[in-house]
Amino acid sequence: xxxxxxxxxxxxSAEGAIAAGCRFFGGYPITxxxxxxxxxxxxxxxxGGVFVQMEDEIASIAAVxxxxxxxxxxxxxxxxxxxxLMMENIGFAVMTETPxxxxxxxxxxxxxxxxTMSAQGDMLQCRFGSHGDMAIIALSPDSVQEMYDLxxxxxxxxxxxxxxxxxxxxxxxxxxxxxxxxxxxxxxxDRRPLEPGRLPFEAGADGVPGFPxxxxxxxxxxxxxxxxxxxxxxxxxxxxxxxxxxxxVDKVENARHEIADYRVTNPEAExxxxxxxxxxxxxxxxxxxxxxxxxxxxxxxxxxxxxxxALAEFPNAxxxxxxxxxxxxxAREVERHVRVPVISVPRLGGxxxxxxxxxxxxxxxxxx
Amino acid sequence: MRRELRLxxxxxxxxxxxxxxxxxxxxxxxxxxxxxxQVYGPEARGGASMAAVVFDDSPILYPEVTDxxxxxxxxxxxxxxxxxxxxxxxxxxxxPGLVHSRPACRYYEIPATDDxxxxxxxxxxxxxxxxxxxxxSTGVVxxxxxxxxxxxxxxxxxEDLNLRALRQGYVRGEEARG
Numbered sequence: 001x002x003x004x005x006x007x008x009x010x011x012x013s014a015e016g017a018i019a020a021g022c023r024f025f026g027g028y029p030i031t032x033x034x035x036x037x038x039x040x041x042x043x044x045x046x047x048g049g050v051f052v053q054m055e056d057e058i059a060s061i062a063a064v065x066x067x068x069x070x071x072x073x074x075x076x077x078x079x080x081x082x083x084x085l086m087m088e089n090i091g092f093a094v095m096t097e098t099p100x101x102x103x104x105x106x107x108x109x110x111x112x113x114x115x116t117m118s119a120q121g122d123m124l125q126c127r128f129g130s131h132g133d134m135a136i137i138a139l140s141p142d143s144v145q146e147m148y149d150l151x152x153x154x155x156x157x158x159x160x161x162x163x164x165x166x167x168x169x170x171x172x173x174x175x176x177x178x179x180x181x182x183x184x185x186x187x188x189x190d191r192r193p194l195e196p197g198r199l200p201f202e203a204g205a206d207g208v209p210g211f212p213x214x215x216x217x218x219x220x221x222x223x224x225x226x227x228x229x230x231x232x233x234x235x236x237x238x239x240x241x242x243x244x245x246x247x248x249v250d251k252v253e254n255a256r257h258e259i260a261d262y263r264v265t266n267p268e269a270e271x272x273x274x275x276x277x278x279x280x281x282x283x284x285x286x287x288x289x290x291x292x293x294x295x296x297x298x299x300x301x302x303x304x305x306x307x308x309x310a311l312a313e314f315p316n317a318x319x320x321x322x323x324x325x326x327x328x329x330x331a332r333e334v335e336r337h338v339r340v341p342v343i344s345v346p347r348l349g350g351x352x353x354x355x356x357x358x359x360x361x362x363x364x365x366x367x368x
Numbered sequence: 369m370r371r372e373l374r375l376x377x378x379x380x381x382x383x384x385x386x387x388x389x390x391x392x393x394x395x396x397x398x399x400x401x402x403x404x405x406q407v408y409g410p411e412a413r414g415g416a417s418m419a420a421v422v423f424d425d426s427p428i429l430y431p432e433v434t435d436x437x438x439x440x441x442x443x444x445x446x447x448x449x450x451x452x453x454x455x456x457x458x459x460x461x462x463x464p465g466l467v468h469s470r471p472a473c474r475y476y477e478i479p480a481t482d483d484x485x486x487x488x489x490x491x492x493x494x495x496x497x498x499x500x501x502x503x504x505s506t507g508v509v510x511x512x513x514x515x516x517x518x519x520x521x522x523x524x525x526x527e528d529l530n531l532r533a534l535r536q537g538y539v540r541g542e543e544a545r546g
Contacts, residue, residue, distance in 0.1 A: 004395070006395040175406070176403055284429040352431075
């Protein structure tokens with residue numbers, strides 16, 4: 001059963017988090033993500049959860065990490081400047097294998113940039129913004145429905161792989177209101193507890209150790225320093241460092257087929273749009289308005305880890321066109337994996353690509 | 369069929385709320401599709417305000433309004449920004465007490481602010497009068513749907529006032545359409 005609603009994207013993300021079991025929100029309000037915090041502030045006290053407005057985004061992500069170690073599902077929501085402040089502790093969450101969800105409703109940058117306008121300029125920052133080699137999971141919604149559905153999925157992936165999962169939304173999807181069907185039940189994944197007799201950072205075949213929740217009898221040292229399987233610092237041991245970092249990366253990257261989530265339209269197409277987030281709405285309009293013209297769509301719901309095998313779903317592709325609200329961040333990733341031309345169609349300034357603009361891009365690319 | 373609506377006025381008139389109510393009416397009670405967007409700026413009371421709604425019987429792909437079929441204009445500034453570029457075959461509802469220009473397209477003069485003040489005694493319901501006129505003159509959502517959506521969105525204790533405002537708007541909308 002589902003319940004029909006007319007809802008804003010940011011509110012839908014908060015409702016998805018609650019459905020997924022989130023019971024802690026720590027954050028600092030920032031446009032255009034503020035409605036996520038507002039919804040959590042309203043809802044958390046009524047369902048036995050905790051809402052804390054912290055003094056800044058550094059403290060917010062730190063509080064979320066702490067809450068996660070007590071066994072709660074925890075999240076924060078932010079935008080560009082706040083996201084930049086979170087970078088150091090995002091690395092700490094990766095290193096300590098802390099499940100958590102970060103919603104980034106992207107706005108125009110660099111710096112304070114365009115607070116009220118849409119962008120997708122943080123797609124590489126979420127992947128590479130914190131220092132050191134690492135892997136994370138990032139999802140990108142293209143509707144209010146997906147603000148809900150993919151927030152649920154972000155929690156499940158964070159719990160399954162014990163890493164930060166990002167909902168990389170944008171201002172257009174975050175602020176629009178549209179039809180949504182709220183399910184009365186969602187599939188929930190919980191982190192696997194540490195098995196007796198196992199060391200706290202000793203992983204099985206999938207590279208993911210069991211979780212020793214604080215207050216359940218374990219004594220665990222949790223550090224951002226390179227550590228051994230016991231959790232103790234081993235920062236001068238080259239082999240321990242290589243083993244740890246490779247495991248942190250491999251547990252996500254080796255599972256990219258399992259994590260992959262994308263939608264294929266017209267697999268026989270010769271000209272294929274690769275898109276995610278709000279530009280996907282313009283792309284779908286164009287392809288719907290121009291049937292029989294050999295246009296296809298690969299729409300990524302999970303952007304990182306990048307599902308390069310999805311590009312092979314289009315055996316006839318002569319050309320990939322990648323419209324983004326940035327200067328070609330994911331286009332660059334697509335280029336790494338194909339032997340045909342990849343055309344980036346950037347749109348800066350905060351507004352959505354128009355269908356006409358994309359039609360022109362196709363015509364220009366075809367005649368080139 | 370896809371229909372695009374743009375509403376413009378100044379902060380404090382309830383332009384955003386009117387757009388949210390319309391979208392809600394379409395989705396929840398007419399069981400069709402709607403997307404509501406807005407120019408999301410640091411507007412305060414008195415500043416320019418713009419909201420938009422797309423209506424359709426089938427799922428809406430492109431969510432933005434680019435070339436509206438219907439315009440609701442409740443300030444001179446709003447007219448200058450959006451009214452002057454209205455399509456020839458568009459229809460515009462404007463509040464003649466607030467807008468002194470007239471468009472090239474078909475238009476209806478709806479004295480929403482005057483009616484709210486003199487007939488209903490509360491200028492704050494001018495947006496609801498305008499919604500009533502919009503629904504009566506364009507049928508963009510049903511009367512049943514708009515009434516239920518208004519009741520969902522307005523504060524408790526103001527239901528009667530808002531329904532009277534809506535019905536005053538129906539009268540103005542019917543008059544205007546002739």
